[in-house]
Structure formats: C-alpha cells, structure tokens
Amino acid sequence: MKLDTRALRYLASEDWNVLTAVERASKDHEIVPTQLIERFSRVKGGVSGVHKSISALAKVGLIARVKEAKYDGYRLTYGGLDYLAMHAYSTRKEIYSVGSRIGVGKESDIMMVADHKGVQKVLKIHRLGRISFRSVKTNRDYLRNRQSGSWMYLSRLAAMKEFAFMKALREEDFPVPEPIAQSRHTVLMSFVDAFLLRTINSVPDPASLYSDLIDLILRLAKHGLIHGDFNEFNILIKEERSVTTSDSGEEDESIALVPIVIDFPQMISMDHQNAEMYFDRDVNCIKRFFERKFGFVGTQPGPFFKDAKKTVGRDNVRRLDAAAEASGFTKKMARDLEKAIREQEAAKEKGDEQYSDEDEDGSEEGEEGWRE
Numbered sequence: 367m368k369l370d371t372r373a374l375r376y377l378a379s380e381d382w383n384v385l386t387a388v389e390r391a392s393k394d395h396e397i398v399p400t401q402l403i404e405r406f407s408r409v410k411g412g413v414s415g416v417h418k419s420i421s422a423l424a425k426v427g428l429i430a431r432v433k434e435a436k437y438d439g440y441r442l443t444y445g446g447l448d449y450l451a452m453h454a455y456s457t458r459k460e461i462y463s464v465g466s467r468i469g470v471g472k473e474s475d476i477m478m479v480a481d482h483k484g485v486q487k488v489l490k491i492h493r494l495g496r497i498s499f500r501s502v503k504t505n506r507d508y509l510r511n512r513q514s515g516s517w518m519y520l521s522r523l524a525a526m527k528e529f530a531f532m533k534a535l536r537e538e539d540f541p542v543p544e545p546i547a548q549s550r551h552t553v554l555m556s557f558v559d560a561f562l563l564r565t566i567n568s569v570p571d572p573a574s575l576y577s578d579l580i581d582l583i584l585r586l587a588k589h590g591l592i593h594g595d596f597n598e599f600n601i602l603i604k605e606e607r608s609v610t611t612s613d614s615g616e617e618d619e620s621i622a623l624v625p626i627v628i629d630f631p632q633m634i635s636m637d638h639q640n641a642e643m644y645f646d647r648d649v650n651c652i653k654r655f656f657e658r659k660f661g662f663v664g665t666q667p668g669p670f671f672k673d674a675k676k677t678v679g680r681d682n683v684r685r686l687d688a689a690a691e692a693s694g695f696t697k698k699m700a701r702d703l704e705k706a707i708r709e710q711e712a713a714k715e716k717g718d719e720q721y722s723d724e725d726e727d728g729s730e731e732g733e734e735g736w737r738e
C-alpha cells in the first residue's frame with residue numbers, strides 16, 4: 367500500500383463525514399456494519415446520502431467492502447487512514463504538498479512533504495504488516511491471520527511511540543530530527559539533509575566518529591534508554607563546516623561529521639529484561655560496521671552493559687524510558703507493539719521475511735504502481 371494522494375482533493379464534505387464515522391467505529395469493530403456507519407454519520411439526505419458516500423469512498427479505496435463477513439460491512443484501508451492523517455496535517459497547516467518518496471523502510475514509507483511556505487519536512491508512514499513470512503509456520507499463521515485493523519493499530523502505536531521518544535530526546539538535546547506532529551500511523555518531522563552512514567565509504571577520522579557513536583549509546587543509557595536498532599541504516603551523517611581565522615589572519619576550514627539518529631519505535635528501557643542483549647547488539651553493530659567498512663578496530667574493550675547500567679540517572683539526568691507512557695502510551699500498548707516488533711525481528715533473523723507490497727484487495731502492486 368503506497369500513499370495515494372489522488373483522492374485527497376476531491377472528497378465532498380459528506381464523504382469526509384462518513385469516513386470519520388468509519389474510523390470512529392473501527393475502534394471497536396474490525397468490520398464496521400453498514401447500519402453503524404449510517405448511525406454514526408450525520409449526512410444530508412439520510413440513509414441514501416450515507417450510501418452514496420460509502421460508494422464514493424469505496425470507489426477510491428479509502429474503505430473496503432468486506433464480502434466474506436457474516437454481515438454487510440466495511441473496513442478502513444491504509445489508504446483511508448493515510449487520508450485521515452493527511453487531512454489532519456493539512457487542516458493544521460503543517461502539510462501543504464506531498465513530494466516524492468525518499469525512503470522505503472521495510473515497514474514504513476518516508477515521504478518528502480512541504481508546508482505552505484515551502485519548508486520541506488519528512489513524513490514517516492508506519493506500515494506494519496508489510497512483511498509477510500514464508501516458512502515459520504506458527505509465525506506465519508499468526509501474522510497472516512492478524513486482521514488488517516490490528517496492523518493499523520500497531521502502526522499507530524509505532525508512530526505514537528516514535529513521536530514521544532523523539533520529543534523527549536530532542537528536549538535533552540540528543541541529535542535527532544525535530545518531531546513536528548503526529549497523526550494516526552504517521553510522524554511528521556524535520557528533514558535532515560545528510561548521508562546515511564551505510565552509504566559512506568571513507569571518513570577522515572574513523573576513530574573520532576566511532577567514539578561519538580559509542581558516546582551516544584552511553585548517553586542514551588544514562589537516560590535509561592537503549593535504541594535497539596542502532597546501526598548504519600539508522601544513523602545519518604551531517605557535514606558541519608566551520609571556518610576559523612588564525613592570528614596571522616589565515617582562514618582554516620574544518621569539517622566535522624555529526625551523527626543524527628533516527629527510527630525509534632523499538633526503543634527499550636535499560637531496565638528491560640533483555641536490556642543487556644539489546645545494548646550489546648547496538649554496540650556490536652557499530653563495531654562490526656567500522657571494522658568492515660573503514661578497517662577500524664577500537665583499542666578499548668566494551669563498553670559493557672554492567673558499567674552503563676551504573677550510570678542510569680546519574681548526575682540528575684532525566685530518565686526518558688517512561689517518555690512514551692507519559693504521553694498516553696499505556697503499558698498494554700507497549701506490550702502489544704513490542705510483541706509485534708519481536709516477532710518480526712525473529713522472522714527477519716531467520717531470513718524468513720518476504721517483502722510484500724500486497725495492497726488490501728490482495729493484488730500486488732509494483733514500485734511503478736505508486737502514484738502521487
């Protein structure tokens with residue numbers, strides 16, 4: 367499912383009314399009975415007006431008729447959810463136009479967008495459930511059988527958690543994009559004009575960049591956090607030029623490489639039962655990458671979890687591991703999201719994933735099928 371902006375401009379206010387009714391009713395109903403849509407919608411023309419809007423929405427794919435259901439019903443599609451989010455941003459004047467897709471994460475789409483002043487921003491649209499699984503039977507059956515509504519719920523949780531952590535990290539001056547807003551399964555953030563670490567083949571001083579990255583892991587730990595996916599795919603490197611003038615008046619330009627960290631739905635607390643494993647994994651990802659890419663091996667062993675653990679909350683730093691909960695993310699939400707993330711991770715490790723861009727009618731749509 368890709369972001370399809372075609373329908374965005376053309377919905378009548380009645381259709382909008384009906385779409386929000388379907389969203390509201392989706393909270394308690396995987397498949398929303400038509401009667402319920404009728405009851406929730408306040409549309410001129412009564413029931414026949416509602417039916418007209420239902421047809422219009424289904425035609426552009428914002429809701430889908432569920433045929434196998436025992437009763438006549440509809441469900442919101444990812445397209446519908448995209449629409450609701452885009453509408454919210456546009457009403458709040460946070461997004462005016464949608465540009466190209468700059469990244470396809472395994473479970474997200476990253477879009478360039480701009481506000482009415484032309485300021486470019488990044489919209490991350492979470493799309494959990496996009497990876498399907500081939501051979502692990504239990505996993506596959508469990509994940510396949512998960513209804514689309516529950517994937518949407520999990521994508522929404524991923525966006526909520528990501529936004530909450532970005533905000534908390536930013537407040538503590540961590541180098542992360544500026545979180546601007548969140549709606550449904552999406553996060554709006556500042557655009558970081560930088561290179562992904564993975565694409566960089568050489569750096570003037572690998573030791574210094576390495577130590578900056580390890581310092582970041584340790585600083586996160588001090589605030590009670592483990593990134594959980596700290597690797598070359600989630601670190602952007604920005605070049606910061608500065609010019610200094612010597613006493614003799616000569617100008618000297620130097621370039622500093624500044625890492626900026628992205629991708630936060632999998633962040634966990636230093637108190638998590640498997641914290642040590644995730645901490646070590648983050649450290650080892652960086653070590654392995656520096657050795658492989660730059661032939662650099664640090665001289666110091668570690669850092670070690672047990673040492674980092676002793677620093678949590680030291681010097682009165684604010685603990686951030688409860689940041690998501692503080693923003694209304696309940697313990698149940700945290701458990702639901704973590705379960706889904708771990709399942710997907712386990713399948714990925716087994717090489718069992720199969721990227722699937724199945725749209726919600728079950729038909730496959732290739733890259734070129736994406737429209738703006």
Ligand SMILES: Nc1ncnc2c1ncn2[C@@H]1O[C@H](COP(=O)(O)OP(=O)(O)OP(=O)(O)O)[C@@H](O)[C@H]1O
Nearest residue numbers: 469471472473474476488543556557558599628629
């Ligand atoms: N704020 C941003 N500014 C610039 N580029 C960004 C920004 N956020 C994300 N990107 C780009 O989009 C890509 C995917 O983003 P992100 O890692 O958050 O998504 P993901 O779904 O977790 O991806 P994956 O599953 O592949 O790790 C990044 O590698 C980066 O190139």
